Amino acid sequence: xxxxxxxxxxxxxxxxxxxxxHNIRNHRVLPQISPGYVRDLVPEQAPEEGxxxxxxxxxxxxxxxxxxxxxxxxxxxxxxxxxLGKMVQLPQEFLFSSNGPGGGVVQSSAxxxxxxxxxxxxxxxISYVQSIKKDLSxxxxxxxxxxxxxxxxxxxxxxxxxxxGLTCRLLPTDAAFSLQGDILQAAIDEDRTQGKIPFxxxxxxxxxNSCAFDNIEKLGEVCKKENLWFHIDAAYAGxxxxxxxxxxxxxxxxxxxxxxxxxxxxLLTNHDCCAMWVKDRENILKPFSIMHxxxxxxxxxxTLNYRHWGIPCGRKFRSLKMWFVFRLFGVRxxxxxxRKHVRLAHEFENLARNDNRFEVLFPVVLGVVCFxxxxxxxxxxxxxxxxxxxxxxxxxxSRMRSHNLYFIRFxxxxxxxxxxxxxxxxxxxxLAANNVLNPKVVGDKSETF
Amino acid sequence: xxxxxxxxxxxxxxxxxxxxxHNIRNHRVLPQISPGYVRDLVPEQAPEEGxxxxxxxxxxxxxxxxxxxxxxxxxxxxxxxxxLGKMVQLPQEFLFSSNGPGGGVVQSSAxxxxxxxxxxxxxxxISYVQSIKKDLSxxxxxxxxxxxxxxxxxxxxxxxxxxxGLTCRLLPTDAAFSLQGDILQAAIDEDRTQGKIPFxxxxxxxxxNSCAFDNIEKLGEVCKKENLWFHIDAAYAGxxxxxxxxxxxxxxxxxxxxxxxxxxxxLLTNHDCCAMWVKDRENILKPFSIMHxxxxxxxxxxTLNYRHWGIPCGRKFRSLKMWFVFRLFGVRxxxxxxRKHVRLAHEFENLARNDNRFEVLFPVVLGVVCFxxxxxxxxxxxxxxxxxxxxxxxxxxSRMRSHNLYFIRFxxxxxxxxxxxxxxxxxxxxLAANNVLNPKVVGDKSETF
Numbered sequence: 001x002x003x004x005x006x007x008x009x010x011x012x013x014x015x016x017x018x019x020x021x022h023n024i025r026n027h028r029v030l031p032q033i034s035p036g037y038v039r040d041l042v043p044e045q046a047p048e049e050g051x052x053x054x055x056x057x058x059x060x061x062x063x064x065x066x067x068x069x070x071x072x073x074x075x076x077x078x079x080x081x082x083x084l085g086k087m088v089q090l091p092q093e094f095l096f097s098s099n100g101p102g103g104g105v106v107q108s109s110a111x112x113x114x115x116x117x118x119x120x121x122x123x124x125x126i127s128y129v130q131s132i133k134k135d136l137s138x139x140x141x142x143x144x145x146x147x148x149x150x151x152x153x154x155x156x157x158x159x160x161x162x163x164x165g166l167t168c169r170l171l172p173t174d175a176a177f178s179l180q181g182d183i184l185q186a187a188i189d190e191d192r193t194q195g196k197i198p199f200x201x202x203x204x205x206x207x208x209n210s211c212a213f214d215n216i217e218k219l220g221e222v223c224k225k226e227n228l229w230f231h232i233d234a235a236y237a238g239x240x241x242x243x244x245x246x247x248x249x250x251x252x253x254x255x256x257x258x259x260x261x262x263x264x265x266x267l268l269t270n271h272d273c274c275a276m277w278v279k280d281r282e283n284i285l286k287p288f289s290i291m292h293x294x295x296x297x298x299x300x301x302x303t304l305n306y307r308h309w310g311i312p313c314g315r316k317f318r319s320l321k322m323w324f325v326f327r328l329f330g331v332r333x334x335x336x337x338x339r340k341h342v343r344l345a346h347e348f349e350n351l352a353r354n355d356n357r358f359e360v361l362f363p364v365v366l367g368v369v370c371f372x373x374x375x376x377x378x379x380x381x382x383x384x385x386x387x388x389x390x391x392x393x394x395x396x397x398s399r400m401r402s403h404n405l406y407f408i409r410f411x412x413x414x415x416x417x418x419x420x421x422x423x424x425x426x427x428x429x430x431l432a433a434n435n436v437l438n439p440k441v442v443g444d445k446s447e448t449f
Numbered sequence: 450x451x452x453x454x455x456x457x458x459x460x461x462x463x464x465x466x467x468x469x470x471h472n473i474r475n476h477r478v479l480p481q482i483s484p485g486y487v488r489d490l491v492p493e494q495a496p497e498e499g500x501x502x503x504x505x506x507x508x509x510x511x512x513x514x515x516x517x518x519x520x521x522x523x524x525x526x527x528x529x530x531x532x533l534g535k536m537v538q539l540p541q542e543f544l545f546s547s548n549g550p551g552g553g554v555v556q557s558s559a560x561x562x563x564x565x566x567x568x569x570x571x572x573x574x575i576s577y578v579q580s581i582k583k584d585l586s587x588x589x590x591x592x593x594x595x596x597x598x599x600x601x602x603x604x605x606x607x608x609x610x611x612x613x614g615l616t617c618r619l620l621p622t623d624a625a626f627s628l629q630g631d632i633l634q635a636a637i638d639e640d641r642t643q644g645k646i647p648f649x650x651x652x653x654x655x656x657x658n659s660c661a662f663d664n665i666e667k668l669g670e671v672c673k674k675e676n677l678w679f680h681i682d683a684a685y686a687g688x689x690x691x692x693x694x695x696x697x698x699x700x701x702x703x704x705x706x707x708x709x710x711x712x713x714x715x716l717l718t719n720h721d722c723c724a725m726w727v728k729d730r731e732n733i734l735k736p737f738s739i740m741h742x743x744x745x746x747x748x749x750x751x752t753l754n755y756r757h758w759g760i761p762c763g764r765k766f767r768s769l770k771m772w773f774v775f776r777l778f779g780v781r782x783x784x785x786x787x788r789k790h791v792r793l794a795h796e797f798e799n800l801a802r803n804d805n806r807f808e809v810l811f812p813v814v815l816g817v818v819c820f821x822x823x824x825x826x827x828x829x830x831x832x833x834x835x836x837x838x839x840x841x842x843x844x845x846x847s848r849m850r851s852h853n854l855y856f857i858r859f860x861x862x863x864x865x866x867x868x869x870x871x872x873x874x875x876x877x878x879x880l881a882a883n884n885v886l887n888p889k890v891v892g893d894k895s896e897t898f
């Protein structure tokens with residue numbers, strides 16, 4: 001959708017809203033459809049090719065309004081989680097269409113999803129431990145419980161520990177910043193020897209710092225053997241798994257109890273939107289469902305109540321934007337978008353590698369390039385300051401958590417970013433480097449701002 | 450703003466967005482302003498009278514874009530929480546403008562706010578207990594900890610206990626469904642005798658079932674004396690405190706450590722939006738702040754980082770909609786809106802009281818009327834079924850948690866609801882009652898659908 005189409009369709013939508021509000025007294029306030037009705041009105045999977053907006057717009061009337069706002073919201077969310085699950089080829093057990101105990105939900109954030117997975121795993125573990133050691137009180141069990149992730153996992157993994165009061169043990173990675181199975185196994189063995197109770201592991205696909213990938217096949221094997229809940233956080237990188245050539249990165253997901261990816265991060269869906277799947281939803285529903293009389297719905301017996309899957313009582317109709325995006329772009333359009341970003345990241349990588357003043361630090365797998373001036377931290381900081389002060393491009397610095405090396409992250413994330421933007425960005429960086437490395441000399445390579 | 454104005458201004462906004470996206474490469478990606486800049490550009494309090502949209506629209510360019518999206522988002526959120534805090538006359542300590550340790554934040558839901566308050570109180574209590582009883586381990590302390598609310602509190606209060614693993618004790622109310630100080634004191638005394646550790650109390654202003662009000666002055670006195678964190682949930686009713694005639698209901702808030710009201714519930718702000726204030730933000734920030742290198746912002750030292758106040762890492766620009774609403778309506782416009790709803794609720798109450806087939810169960814203080822047919826539960830259920838099946842109005846049933854009486858809740862919540870809608874609603878109910886009570890007889894009083 002280009003600017004002029006956006007202008008046209010946006011105004012059409014304003015008219016639709018105005019008409020709806022103007023005629024609000026003519027609408028039924030309760031729907032006449034049955035829960036699950038959306039499944040009969042929309043395809044079982046996302047379209048391969050993008051559809052024109054006109055078709056999508058028509059379906060607001062056909063599909064959404066008859067069940068407005070619920071069960072339309074719940075129904076469409078279930079279908080969209082299945083669509084997206086199929087797009088990344090999740091195992092059947094995670095999909096509603098398998099008619100098993102699994103399924104997906106939209107949470108507001110990866111942080112909330114990971115917290116819910118952790119708390120569900122806690123409840124499952126407490127029940128299990130109390131079933132075999134009846135003399136242990138809950139407080140004693142909680143003190144002994146420990147969960148694991150790579151030291152490079154997102155801050156939300158550690159924060160979930162602070163919020164829950166549970167002990168998080170951050171494990172070292174290999175040289176590629178990937179958490180390996182033997183490290184996890186050794187930690188579990190050590191903790192069990194000390195009487196601790198391992199119960200939960202977070203594997204990360206695409207770390208925030210360097211887009212590193214934990215070895216989820218090996219981690220999954222360990223979790224299975226040790227009977228631990230395995231949660232996979234693919235908040236950013238998960239979007240790429242819609243491309244067959246990147247799907248291998250998700251091998252091992254069959255071991256997971258819960259899995260998340262955020263369409264808001266890299267799938268053209270506005271913040272907030274985090275898709276989370278579980279293999280057995282009873283693990284969330286059983287410990288955290290509360291029913292007060294005022295919450296009772298006539299339709300509830302037949303449908304799914306997402307309220308119990310997360311923290312808030314009220315929910316937003318977030319699946320609507322997923323539906324719009326998946327249909328407007330189609331799977332092929334979204335693949336093209338992901339592939340373009342990866343290609344542009346490699347273009348940037350090449351520019352950096354071909355300038356011997358710079359080094360690229362880690363393998364570029366998706367859209368993140370970590371690089372630095374082959375100089376001091378002070379020089380890198382100064383270069384970053386010059387670049388960001390000009391405000392033409394925005395870069396952020398970081399450090400790996402396991403060592404102190406300062407570097408700069410370049411991430412491709414604009415919908416309309418093109419090669420010329422990469423060239424432009426590199427010129428900004430290169431000139432800033434001139435400023436910092438050799439501010440006085442004038443010449444070709446030393447051109448400054 | 451009527452339908453035609455919405456149409457006009459909505460399209461103007463679409464053009465603004467289209468132009469912005471079209472010219473995106475001409476914009477700076479990082480702002481040139483300093484954190485706190487919004488405070489210098491907007492008034493210290495909400496306008497008394499509503500402003501025309503044109504003025505609001507101009508300020509997007511003047512106030513928001515120069516700091517887009519942060520610090521604009523953080524800055525405006527701080528100012529809006531102060532505006533709203535002043536509108537309901539919160540004590541100074543809750544406002545940023547006092548330059549003390551207090552302040553407000555927008556959370557996604559009352560559930561999240563209450564959970565964050567509970568977890569913060571937990572950390573504070575653990576630190577305190579460990580400082581005086583060094584031999585108690587955290588697990589033992591957690592087992593002994595107990596918090597309190599009325600049995601009529603919202604389900605999120607109880608759910609926070611399930612999520613956190615902390616023990617929630619639901620206390621009985623008086624005949625008006627209000628939790629009193631002596632009941633709380635007795636529970637605390639009893640629990641302390643048994644070696645438990647009381648640490649947190651939730652007072653509710655405007656319960657979901659019947660819009661009852663806990664005695665927060667007495668509860669607050671007990672909390673102060675017993676050194677417990679006092680949290681007040683005024684999710685729905687809080688909006689009414691912008692009217693001086695309802696502000697007495699908030700007396701006692703000076704005892705609170707945290708307080709919430711949801712503008713999304715009754716202040717014309719779209720879901721999701723929950724305003725939460727604390728007297729000392731260090732109680733949240735200290736236990737739950739995590740800093741990874743990739744989160745570092747150049748500007749952060751000078752500004753406030755809302756990330757640490759809640760669960761998610763990323764945040765939405767929710768203060769924008771508060772700003773729009775507060776300015777478009779002005780304090781007076783919002784007061785008029787609240788007063789109209791209360792007046793309409795009383796109109797409904799009078800219609801119900803004047804029909805001797807019905808009874809109104811509880812005092813109508815704000816916009817909620819609980820009523821029932823003076824008949825069996827089966828008859829009431831049948832009447833509700835008839836009404837909701839027609840779909841002209843939507844009603845929900847409930848029961849008080851402390852006894853089993855089935856009743857129906859009528860809540861005034863539409864922006865444009867008028868007297869004629871109340872009359873229309875009552876006719877729907879009255880005819881449905883005819884259907885149920887006397888389905889065969891034809892006549893004036895017995896007219897049926």
